[in-house]
Amino acid sequence: MKMTFNDFIKKVFFVEIAKGLALTMKELFTPAVTRQYPKEKRNPFPGARALHALVRSDVTGEAKCVGCGLCAAVCPSKCIHIYTTEGSDTMKVVNRYEIDVLRCVFCAFCVEACPFGAIALTDHFEYSGYSREEFHYTKERLLENWDKYMAGDKGKIYFERFWGPKEKDIAHSKPSVAAGGGA
Amino acid sequence: MTIEKTEANGRLKAEELTLNMGPQHPATHGVLRLVLELDGETVVKCTPHIGYLHRGVEKLSEHSTYFQVLPLTDRLDYISSMSNNIGYCTAVERLFGIEAPERALYIRTMTGEMARILSHLLWLATHALDIGAMTVFLYCFREREKLVDLFERLCGARLTVTYPRIGGVKNDVTDEWLDSLFEFTEEFPGRIAEYETLIDRNRIWLQRTKGIGVISAEEAVNRGLSGPTLRGSGVAYDVRKYMPYGVYDRLEWEVPIGKNGDVYDRYRVRMEEFRQSNSIIRQCIERIPSGPILADEPKFVLPAKERVLNDMEHLVQQFILMTKGPQTAPKGDVYVATEVPKGELGYYIISDGTGKPYRMRVRAPSFVHVAALPGLCEGNLIADVIANIGSIDIVLGECDR
Numbered sequence: 245m246k247m248t249f250n251d252f253i254k255k256v257f258f259v260e261i262a263k264g265l266a267l268t269m270k271e272l273f274t275p276a277v278t279r280q281y282p283k284e285k286r287n288p289f290p291g292a293r294a295l296h297a298l299v300r301s302d303v304t305g306e307a308k309c310v311g312c313g314l315c316a317a318v319c320p321s322k323c324i325h326i327y328t329t330e331g332s333d334t335m336k337v338v339n340r341y342e343i344d345v346l347r348c349v350f351c352a353f354c355v356e357a358c359p360f361g362a363i364a365l366t367d368h369f370e371y372s373g374y375s376r377e378e379f380h381y382t383k384e385r386l387l388e389n390w391d392k393y394m395a396g397d398k399g400k401i402y403f404e405r406f407w408g409p410k411e412k413d414i415a416h417s418k419p420s421v422a423a424g425g426g427a
Numbered sequence: 428m429t430i431e432k433t434e435a436n437g438r439l440k441a442e443e444l445t446l447n448m449g450p451q452h453p454a455t456h457g458v459l460r461l462v463l464e465l466d467g468e469t470v471v472k473c474t475p476h477i478g479y480l481h482r483g484v485e486k487l488s489e490h491s492t493y494f495q496v497l498p499l500t501d502r503l504d505y506i507s508s509m510s511n512n513i514g515y516c517t518a519v520e521r522l523f524g525i526e527a528p529e530r531a532l533y534i535r536t537m538t539g540e541m542a543r544i545l546s547h548l549l550w551l552a553t554h555a556l557d558i559g560a561m562t563v564f565l566y567c568f569r570e571r572e573k574l575v576d577l578f579e580r581l582c583g584a585r586l587t588v589t590y591p592r593i594g595g596v597k598n599d600v601t602d603e604w605l606d607s608l609f610e611f612t613e614e615f616p617g618r619i620a621e622y623e624t625l626i627d628r629n630r631i632w633l634q635r636t637k638g639i640g641v642i643s644a645e646e647a648v649n650r651g652l653s654g655p656t657l658r659g660s661g662v663a664y665d666v667r668k669y670m671p672y673g674v675y676d677r678l679e680w681e682v683p684i685g686k687n688g689d690v691y692d693r694y695r696v697r698m699e700e701f702r703q704s705n706s707i708i709r710q711c712i713e714r715i716p717s718g719p720i721l722a723d724e725p726k727f728v729l730p731a732k733e734r735v736l737n738d739m740e741h742l743v744q745q746f747i748l749m750t751k752g753p754q755t756a757p758k759g760d761v762y763v764a765t766e767v768p769k770g771e772l773g774y775y776i777i778s779d780g781t782g783k784p785y786r787m788r789v790r791a792p793s794f795v796h797v798a799a800l801p802g803l804c805e806g807n808l809i810a811d812v813i814a815n816i817g818s819i820d821i822v823l824g825e826c827d828r
């Protein structure tokens with residue numbers, strides 16, 4: 245193949261490599277984009293889907309869940325287990341509500357399905373443990389999660405995101421804090 | 428080459444060496460196992476073994492309602508889960524005979540192109556890393572991070588999004604979100620230029636990619652290749668142009684094609700697709716109409732949450748759709764193909780009228796592309812195997828299903 249003079253010069257003086265190196269040199273003086281993870285953390289955006297929580301009702305102080313079983317039915321990985329009995333006043337009583345978090349795929353279908361707004365996915369993603377049992381969340385532990393990670397305004401914002409009107413007119417309405425806001 | 432003394436004449440006898448590449452090899456992009464027979468450095472025979480990531484997605488979906496299949500499709504090509512979701516939802520919508528509203532179609536087109544950029548970024552990063560260009564890897568992840576952040580803001584998940592729904596999408600996009608996406612599209616072309624500065628003319632890159640793994644246009648078509656792998660050979664076939672879905676037929680964009688069908692041309696095609704996707708996203712942001720994001724089809728589409736809370740009919744409908752699936756699904760079958768970053772992803776769904784698919788077959792581009800691998804590798808050097816695997820852009824989650 246014939247080489248023009250220009251190509252020859254480029255080849256001899258490593259022009260393309262020099263250009264590449266100039267770029268990497270330039271990047272050397274721009275601020276770093278990486279984060280030193282365990283020390284520097286970025287808060288998840290509102291509505292991030294991570295560890296589950298059962299919503300504690302403001303009125304009764306108990307779980308809002310009535311044990312209808314819709315979340316267990318819709319769960320694609322079948323990791324929600326609900327055991328109910330009939331209480332004294334013929335009301336349904338939720339005896340046990342358990343989530344096997346290791347099986348969960350965090351699709352948030354349980355939240356979408358629940359007709360009472362009784363279950364939520366918190367944004368707490370840093371949970372780890374040494375045994376399988378630690379990932380078997382019982383009703384008490386799930387309620388605890390709510391107190392720890394979602395109580396107060398955070399829970400409200402979260403539910404606005406999942407329950408807010410879907411048919412929002414973007415041209416005429418202000419974006420909600422929940423969906424658009426940064427960390 | 429194993430060498431042993433033979434026969435009477437005392438000459439050395441040489442035979443082929445069998446080398447096992449994978450399933451845990453970093454350059455096989457997942458759990459692909461290649462059994463290579465080598466003569467020196469030349470590959471004589473290449474046999475791909477697949478199935479290490481088989482999770483039975485097709486069989487599982489026969490036991491799940493149409494709604495529950497959605498998270499399964501996320502895990503096919505987990506790098507661009509959004510595209511898989513969109514393909515599945517489009518297929519089911521066509522089966523049910525419903526249509527997603529305009530705004531939802533725009534959002535899908537937009538997010539689908541974001542997924543394409545994400546997937547191509549990861550492809551460029553790992554492909555370059557395999558060939559020896561470390562810096563590009565880091566730069567690509569910088570841009571990827573911005574896009575997955577946008578996904579997280581939109582739907583709460585970064586990788587396996589489960590965002591589209593049958594009949595629309597889950598959450599509406601906000602003005603702020605669109606602004607951030609627009610900002611990204613402003614700066615992204617500059618970034619593409621940066622990647623090109625690093626490798627496009629680099630002599631090592633050129634030597635590793637030009638004239639390597641050549642597939643002629645005819646052979647590419649015969650082998651059933653699709654996506655950038657096919658277009659690199661000069662065949663301008665793109666599902667988005669030929670069987671449009673979403674709003675692709677209303678936007679202006681081009682199908683970039685290559686000429687020689689080698690690794691370098693496939694790389695060029697994907698780099699051009701970055702620009703096209705970027706321009707598609709910008710057009711979507713400019714033209715997105717206001718309106719509902721879920722179709723008003725009570726028999727098939729989940730009712731809006733506030734309605735479920737407030738009236739009985741919608742509550743009952745929610746229960747039925749969630750537990751049993753739609754009860755009035757038409758009988759019949761449907762094949763819908765969509766253009767995902769890897770190629771043509773098709774869903775063939777047979778419905779027997781119940782709430783669960785009778786059979787769902789996934790036509791995965793990676794599966795077809797792996798089958799083309801022996802043809803590319805045999806007769807070439809072992810180092811080119813790596814370049815070839817990278818250039819056909821496979822993901823094994825989709826191949827093994």
Ligand code: SF4
Nearest residue numbers: 319348349351352354
């Ligand atoms: S997030 Fe999905 S997989 Fe996890 S418990 Fe809820 S429905 Fe089941």
Ligand code: SF4
Nearest residue numbers: 309310312313315358
């Ligand atoms: S769907 Fe809601 S109310 Fe019903 S069992 Fe699940 S968490 Fe409880």
